[in-house]
Amino acid sequence: MEQRKQNPTAENETQTVSRRIQRLSLHITPIPRPLHDHDTDLENQLELFPCGKTAKLEVETEKLSVYMRGNYRDVQEKIYEYFNARPELQTPLEISKDEHRELCWRQMYGLIKEAGIRPLKYVVEDPGKYFAIVEAVGAVDMSLGIKLGVQYSLWGGSVINLGTKKHKDKYFEGIDSLEYPGCFAMTELHHGSNVQGLQTVATFDPITDEFIINTPNDGAIKWWIGNAAVHGKFASVFAKLMLPTHDAKGVSDMGVHAFIVPLRDMKTHQALPGIEIHDCGHKVGLNGVDNGALRFTSVRIPRDNLLNRFGDVSHDGKYTSSLPTINKRFAATLGELVGGRVVLAYSSVGILKIANTIAIRYSLLRQQFGPPKQPEVSILDYQSQQHKLMPMLASTYAFHFATKYLVEIYSQMKITHEEQLVGDVHALSAGLKAYVTSYTAKSLSVCREACGGHGYAAVNRFGTLRNDHDIFQTFEGDNTVLLQQVAADLLKQYKEKFQGGTLAVTWNYLRESMNAYLSQPNPVTARWEGVEHLRDPKFQLDAFRYRTSRLLQSAAVRLRKHSKTLGGFGAWNRCLNHLLTLAESHIESVILAKFIETVEKCPDASSRVALKLVCDLYALNRIWNDIGTYRNVDYVAPNKAKAIHKLTDYLSFQVRNIAKELVDAFDLPDHVTRAPIAMQSDAYAQYTQYVGF
Numbered sequence: 001m002e003q004r005k006q007n008p009t010a011e012n013e014t015q016t017v018s019r020r021i022q023r024l025s026l027h028i029t030p031i032p033r034p035l036h037d038h039d040t041d042l043e044n045q046l047e048l049f050p051c052g053k054t055a056k057l058e059v060e061t062e063k064l065s066v067y068m069r070g071n072y073r074d075v076q077e078k079i080y081e082y083f084n085a086r087p088e089l090q091t092p093l094e095i096s097k098d099e100h101r102e103l104c105w106r107q108m109y110g111l112i113k114e115a116g117i118r119p120l121k122y123v124v125e126d127p128g129k130y131f132a133i134v135e136a137v138g139a140v141d142m143s144l145g146i147k148l149g150v151q152y153s154l155w156g157g158s159v160i161n162l163g164t165k166k167h168k169d170k171y172f173e174g175i176d177s178l179e180y181p182g183c184f185a186m187t188e189l190h191h192g193s194n195v196q197g198l199q200t201v202a203t204f205d206p207i208t209d210e211f212i213i214n215t216p217n218d219g220a221i222k223w224w225i226g227n228a229a230v231h232g233k234f235a236s237v238f239a240k241l242m243l244p245t246h247d248a249k250g251v252s253d254m255g256v257h258a259f260i261v262p263l264r265d266m267k268t269h270q271a272l273p274g275i276e277i278h279d280c281g282h283k284v285g286l287n288g289v290d291n292g293a294l295r296f297t298s299v300r301i302p303r304d305n306l307l308n309r310f311g312d313v314s315h316d317g318k319y320t321s322s323l324p325t326i327n328k329r330f331a332a333t334l335g336e337l338v339g340g341r342v343v344l345a346y347s348s349v350g351i352l353k354i355a356n357t358i359a360i361r362y363s364l365l366r367q368q369f370g371p372p373k374q375p376e377v378s379i380l381d382y383q384s385q386q387h388k389l390m391p392m393l394a395s396t397y398a399f400h401f402a403t404k405y406l407v408e409i410y411s412q413m414k415i416t417h418e419e420q421l422v423g424d425v426h427a428l429s430a431g432l433k434a435y436v437t438s439y440t441a442k443s444l445s446v447c448r449e450a451c452g453g454h455g456y457a458a459v460n461r462f463g464t465l466r467n468d469h470d471i472f473q474t475f476e477g478d479n480t481v482l483l484q485q486v487a488a489d490l491l492k493q494y495k496e497k498f499q500g501g502t503l504a505v506t507w508n509y510l511r512e513s514m515n516a517y518l519s520q521p522n523p524v525t526a527r528w529e530g531v532e533h534l535r536d537p538k539f540q541l542d543a544f545r546y547r548t549s550r551l552l553q554s555a556a557v558r559l560r561k562h563s564k565t566l567g568g569f570g571a572w573n574r575c576l577n578h579l580l581t582l583a584e585s586h587i588e589s590v591i592l593a594k595f596i597e598t599v600e601k602c603p604d605a606s607s608r609v610a611l612k613l614v615c616d617l618y619a620l621n622r623i624w625n626d627i628g629t630y631r632n633v634d635y636v637a638p639n640k641a642k643a644i645h646k647l648t649d650y651l652s653f654q655v656r657n658i659a660k661e662l663v664d665a666f667d668l669p670d671h672v673t674r675a676p677i678a679m680q681s682d683a684y685a686q687y688t689q690y691v692g693f
Helices: 008-028 042-046 061-084 097-113 119-125 127-140 142-162 165-176 326-335 339-365 383-416 419-450 452-456 462-473 479-498 505-518 537-574 576-601 605-625 627-632 638-657 659-664 683-691
Strands: 182-185 201-205 210-214 222-225 234-244 251-262 275-279 292-296 299-302
Touching: 061 097, 061 127, 061 605, 061 659, 097 127, 097 142, 119 127, 119 142, 119 165, 127 142, 127 339, 127 383, 142 165, 142 182, 142 234, 142 251, 142 339, 142 462, 182 222, 182 292, 201 251, 210 234, 210 251, 222 234, 234 292, 251 299, 251 326, 339 383, 339 419, 339 452, 339 462, 339 659, 339 683, 383 419, 383 576, 383 605, 383 638, 383 659, 419 452, 419 462, 419 479, 419 576, 452 462, 479 537, 479 576, 537 576, 537 605, 537 627, 576 605, 605 627, 605 638, 605 659, 627 638, 638 659
Parallel strands: 182 234, 201 234
Antiparallel strands: 201 210, 210 299, 222 292, 234 251, 275 292
16 A cells, blocks of 8 residues: 655644644633642632622623712713714814814813803812813813813912912902913923922012012023913912012022912903013924913012912011921922822823723724634734733723722812821822823823724824823823822831821821731742632732832831931932832822722622722732732742732633623713724724715
8 A cells, every 4th residue: 555645844834723723712712720730720719709700790880880980970971961062162183283272262161151160169169079070071182171270270279279368259250260261380491390499589579569570590481381372361470489688688588489470461362561471382292282481570460469378478578477487388388289180190090991991892893813714703802902901991990999089088188177188198199190190101002002003093092192191290290209209208107107106097007017017928828829819808908018018118228228328319319219119019009908998888799799800800910010029028939929820811801701891881972982993883884984985
């Protein structure tokens, strides 16, 4: 019998193709595997949890949405409906800078005059409602959200929070009704983060009972001032208050104060004498906001225009304040302006929700490849796509509840003015603003890439969202500077802990468990790898807090060591990256603690199970992303690290199964997301129609 000739090369190629197809099939439809060979099947372990079963969870989207959105759903829907009914107020894709600015003004004017939204009232009486308004208008056009924030949170907020009754009586109604459009003139060409280094001066003239505002050099020109280039008629100008003296210096610097300075004539809209206004020009994003530059030359304003809550000047030039030092007055002044950080953190989560919604809805719609002779599958069935988007979705939920908590304690602080709460809000707003906006900025690019070529189309919004949001990382406090403030507060709390002082609310865990966290890890629990243990909130929160405590203790030791040779400033700079990591770790601990608390309080059973699943993914994904830290100190043994990795992948697969319900719970209608690839019906038809077919 003649032997059949074999072709080894052809056989090898066939085997290679078969293996690739088999791997791709497993990649598309992952088979739950044991965490380790000696473990029971992963799915059997997950039977302990309703959300761990392979069968898809039943999530009642409406109940979950109600629990998430809370008390301010009505005002947000009112805003969405107003703009949906006014297509002429919707921002087109292709619009010039000048046209965008005028449209943005008309949008805000319509919101106030036609829709009847009065934000300044809520800035004072119900900050949570104000933040919900800003989130909603930011979804319409981020430029509108920022312009609204400049008018009400910054210009209006500075008059209300830094002024006294006479200022509120004179300006409140005009600001609220848009009769007095204004600016917040703090930043200068040479100084942004270092507010105490501002160079603009306000010198008191006792003869005329006026302050004289001057820009002493080009570095002191007020820069990036929102509303200044086109629409602003007033500005809260931050300047060094100089009082005349009879000594050799001639003047005394009383520190940075805020002054109301009229910029333009109320009738002609022309710049007033001594005021030079220029346009900062086209920006990377937010071109609906008219940022300008201001120079002052001997501009005289009445003494009453000093916002005098924390310091006042009498007619004869005597300075009085309830606060004894420049530093205390400065801290009190900036402390009243933390609302800007709160609203940016909250609004950034709103942008992240939109990006998640677009990317996940498209990933459910888009089908590519599949097992041989079978239909193509959704790209969200690919593990790689789940790895990109599911931890991000979990983080979005975590950030939502954390910033919601921040709004709650901020609102409480505005009522009680309790000193301990003020400190807690200051540090937490700095940390959340920095952490959340940085995460969102990175995530917008991930979402764009996850949508392939269609994500690059301007109509699908990722480019605009990314460009408009980018500045969130540096205005209202540069994120790196804000994280240093968090680290400094942590070190202060750490020192006070050992001196028997009182810790702020957010740092309670340091007081309660610092010694336990800094003890040697238990070699037994370091090896525990069961699903029940890994999904135990106590294990997750202990792991987060252990990392923060180790970082805090080691940072304190390093700073003490380096300060002996480098001094305080040099030691801080030598340890700077360590300190930034410490701050981020602490903020992540706070975020997880609030998420766990929110899950436990959820009244609806199906929503609670879904949120528990999402919370577990957030916690374990963060632990896995920093697994090196835990391994270096033997907090997690190699077998446990492997188990965390595998469970994280499996939880991503489980969250994928309810991803539609989770993004639907954000309750963002199609006319708000406005991306054809994210439409809930006929997405491709609407996309082709946009192009012209």
